[in-house]
Amino acid sequence: MDVFPDFEGLSGIGDLREVVGALLTFVLITAVLMLIVCAITWAIATANGNHAAATKAPSSRSSSTPEPRQSPLTGPS
Numbered sequence: 001m002d003v004f005p006d007f008e009g010l011s012g013i014g015d016l017r018e019v020v021g022a023l024l025t026f027v028l029i030t031a032v033l034m035l036i037v038c039a040i041t042w043a044i045a046t047a048n049g050n051h052a053a054a055t056k057a058p059s060s061r062s063s064s065t066p067e068p069r070q071s072p073l074t075g076p077s
Contacts, residue, residue, distance in 0.1 A: 007013055045053040 010016075
């Protein structure tokens with residue numbers, strides 16, 4: 001026994017598909033533009049000799065090792 005959903009039974013399913021398609025297109029274009037901006041920023045930082053800025057990434061910081069906290073009274077712990 002084969003049972004499949006009837007997507008054509010819903011009114012407005014075509015409009016919903018258009019909206020979802022438009023949102024996916026927008027997200028794809030935004031992601032590609034962000035990659036281009038990041039590549040340009042990296043290239044400029046590297047070309048100007050700022051290798052520390054070129055290699056620094058938010059993911060390079062380890063969240064598993066907390067930084068030492070400093071108490072205002074006792075100093076670093």
